[in-house]
Amino acid sequence: MNLISPFKGLRPAPGRGAEVIAPPYDVLNSAEARGRAEGKPWSFLHVSKPEIDLPEDTTPYSEAVYAKAAENLQHTIDAGLLVQDEQPCYYAYRLVMGNHSQTGLVAGASIADYDTNRIRKHEFTRPVKEDDRVRQIDAVNAQTGPVLLACPDTPAVDQILAKASQGEAVLDVTADDGIRHTLWVIDDEGSIAQLTAAFNAMHALYIADGHHRSAAASRIAKMRNNQQGSGYFLSVIFPAHEMKIFDYNRVVRDLHDMDHSQFLAAVEQNFDLEPSSTPVKPEQAGVFGMYMDGQWFKLTLHAELMPNDDPVARLDVSRLARYLIEPVLGITDPRRDDRIDFVGGIRGLEGLEKRVNSGEMAVAFSLYPTSMEDLMAVADNNDVMPPKSTWFEPKLADGVVSYLLG
Structure with missing residues (x-):
């Protein structure tokens, strides 16, 4: 099994990205999400924080919430706001915050390699949060929250991403917080093969943010006996030297x-x-x-x-x-x-x-701030960081690309 895999991404239809993409589900509470989604019927918050469409006293972990997430995702697809690529692709994803820019690869990351610690962790997960992600993925039959990964610096990867980002973007949105999100499709067979080979040569990938999402994806794969589509989890992988950790x-x-x-x-x-x-x-x-x-x-x-x-x-x-x-x-x-x-x-x-x-x-x-070198050293040593050791910015948006399961 390859360390990463292309997939048929579900992404905003041309010209609709500004209506769809939203802050990650875990940076807003329910009240904040309700306010941010007001007057925005296609905001991905209706999928990632679906309790905003239910009575305010609804617990975020109720069955009704997960059912509403599935309903809202299907409604957005049916309305044509989200479309799925016809063939497996990789995607170049650039984040720009002020003077800082970083360009990464959207890909499926191998759950088998996560399970054997080639995709390395540096923090514990909390059962209640992990259970929540399992139920959400299972309900919507998709991974909608990407895991933020870091990879060792590899010039071949940098070159392919630089070339891809010179083409026509399929999404270019500056969000409410001033962060610019730009996405390019990588669908030519040569680049896909080169990227897959370059990542297969890496000794490891490192989870920067998204331990609960990756753990949940592993559990879903086991629940579904590794059926088609469940052997990888949605990730955005940045070269370590481009990532910015705040204090x-x-x-x-x-x-x-x-x-x-x-x-x-x-x-x-x-x-x-x-x-x-x-x-x-x-x-x-x-x-x-x-x-x-x-x-x-x-x-x-x-x-x-x-x-x-x-x-x-x-x-x-x-x-x-x-x-x-x-x-x-x-x-x-x-x-x-x-x-x-x-x-x-x-x-x-x-x-x-x-x-x-x-x-x-x-x-x-x-x-x-903790450095990327420190994070990688902890993960390589199979250790765990103290709580709240790293704060990554800029944040990935939800809704840019989602990974539909089989």
């Missing part, structure tokens, strides 16, 4: 029964502490920003605590947890402790200040 910052509700001076003294056990007149955005590993009581501080981890050959322990999210959040603030399980919350770097340092200044949180920490 994933922390806010904590209280100082664990300490006053400010006691807290600062405890922090100084492991960090050099320097007040700053401006917000602190760390520019290297081992340096953190801290904001409390209207004041920013620059924290530098003591040098003797920095060296570590363990790929998880050397992450800054791990260092902050090990040397401050756990021993000083008493938070040992960030997955379940409601005293801690996480703020994606896309919200800027102002987002941290806002949470503290409102009185909701007592202290905030800004971090240096």
Whole structure:
């Protein structure tokens, strides 16, 4: 079995992309999705967040929601807003956010290789979220939420994608958030064969975002005994060097029964502490920003605590947890402790200040972003990252290409 496969993609009809594509299902809650879809009858949110078309007290995990998703997808197809390619294709997909651009490949990724860890993971899944994706895929008989994958840098892949993106795009939409989404079809046999061969030569692919979607696809394949179409899952694969990871910052509700001076003294056990007149955005590993009581501080981890050959322990999210959040603030399980919350770097340092200044949180920490090299090292070591270690931007849109099962 090949590592990747072309497929007959289901995508917006010519000129209808702006009406269809929508933010990924897991970045909006039901109320936000309902607002974003208002007045947009063909928005893919009606498929990915179908509870918006049901009474507001409907639980997102009810049978009615999955049935509505299937109904809405079929309605969109019947109305001609979504069309399926007649032959298996690959697709070049470009995301542009400000000055940043990245071009990847839309393909089916092998579930067999996922199961044997050639497509590598770096985080645990939650059963309730995984079950939700299984039920959604099974109900609509399609994979509509792509998994974001990274591949090792391969010039042959870059060249084919560059050539494909010089042709006529079948979709070119700038979404409400300013992100530009552009799609090209790759349907010539030579390019398809070259891409398949180039990926077969790779030792691994890496899940960047979409652990629940890929796990659900694997379960669906087993449920359906690997019938035609279920042996691959919908993915968008970007060269690792093009991907952009933002910082994933922390806010904590209280100082664990300490006053400010006691807290600062405890922090100084492991960090050099320097007040700053401006917000602190760390520019290297081992340096953190801290904001409390209207004041920013620059924290530098003591040098003797920095060296570590363990790929998880050397992450800054791990260092902050090990040397401050756990021993000083008493938070040992960030997955379940409601005293801690996480703020994606896309919200800027102002987002941290806002949470503290409102009185909701007592202290905030800004971090240096996890690198793609770190992510790949953790996955290669068959390890798991701490929760909320990576925040990828720009986000893939739902509805650009979907993968119909057999």
